[in-house]
Amino acid sequence: MRLLTFTVNGTAEVGVLEGCQIEALDVPNMRALFEMGPPQTLAPKLKTGRRFALPDVRLKAPIIPKKFFHTAGNFREHAQEGDKAKWVSSIRPWIVFFQNVDAIIGSDTPVVYPEHLTSELDYELELAVVLAKNGKHFGVEDAEEYIGGYSIFNDITARDIQRREMQSSNFCFSKSIDTFCPLGPWIVTPDEVPDPRNLKMELRVNGEKRQSSYSGNMGVTIPQILAHYSALGYSAGDVLSTGTVSGVAAFSDDPAKNLLKPGDIIEAEIERIGILRNPVISWENAYGEKPPAPLKW
DSSP states (O other), X not given: OEEEEEEETTEEEEEEEETTEEEEESSSOHHHHHHHSOHHHHGGGGEEEEEEEGGGSEEOOSOOOSOEEEEEOOBHHHHHHHHHTTOSSOOOSSEEEEOOGGGEEOTTOOEEEXXXXXXXXXXXXXXXXXXXXXBOSOOGGGGGXXXXXXEEEEOOEEHHHHHHHHTXXXXXXXXXXXXXXXXXXXXXXXXXXXXXXXXXXXXXXXXEEEEEEXXXXXXXXXXXXXXXXXXXXXXXXXXXXXXXXXXXXXXSSOHHHHXXXXXXXXXXXXXXXXXXXXXXXXXXXXXXXXXXXXXOO
16 A cells, blocks of 8 residues: 655645555544554545546655654665765764654655755665554564554755764764655555565666665664664654665765756655655755855854
C-alpha cells in the first residue's frame, strides 16, 4: 500500500495510491492515521470513494512526524569516501540527532539555496523508516513490529557549515535549514517491501548518476538501528533515517563541479518505493528579493 498526502483545490488530504489513481481517506492527516493503528489495516476502512488522478494533485511530504530521528554512519562506504577526501572528522557509526521537522518538504517542492548561508550545497540519499506505533526500550527481536512503512529522504547539507560544526564534533544547523529535508513521495507499507536489505538506491542530478548502492550495504540492520535508539522513545508516525551511501559531491574528485546549484533537478530513487524529485532554486527565485547579507560565523 502506498500512502500519500496531497492537496487538491487548496485542501490537504490523505490518500491511498492505486496505479495512477488516489482514493482519499477520512482522516485529518497522516500522523493521525498512524496514531489510530496499523495503516494497512485501517486505510481500507477509511476510504471515502473520492478519487483523483495523480497528475491532477500536488504531492506534499507524506507525513510531518512528531520526531525525526536522523541517524548516520550506518554505511561504511560513506565513511570510507570521507576518509579518502580527508574530511574534517571521521564518520563513525551510531550518530544520531533530531532533524528540524519544519524543514520537511515533499516531492517536486523546491529546495531553496540560501546563498547568504552557504556556497557548498550537497545531497545525501537515504532510506527512511516510519514508526508504526509508540514504543521504547525494546530489543532487536521485537523491532520489526514497529516498522509502519518506508519512504525516501534526501539529506540536503551545507558542507561549509557542517565543516565548521564538526570541528566541535557536532552538526545539525547544516542539515536543518528551511527546505533541506525532502521526504516522499509517499510511504510504502512493509508488505510491499519484503526485504528492505535488498533495495537498489540511486540519486541523480540533472539525469547524471551520482549515488548508486544497495540498502544491504548498510553495516547494521534496520531492526538493530530501531532497537538501538528506542531508549529515546518513539511515537506513532515518527520518522527515522538510516544514513547515506557513497557518492556525495563533497567527497568526489571535483566537488566544485558536483555540488548543487540553482537550476539543478535532484532525483532520489529507491527500488520498490519510488522517486523523490526536487528542483533547486535561488533565494531570489523563491522569495522575489535578494538574499540577506551573508551570515558571519
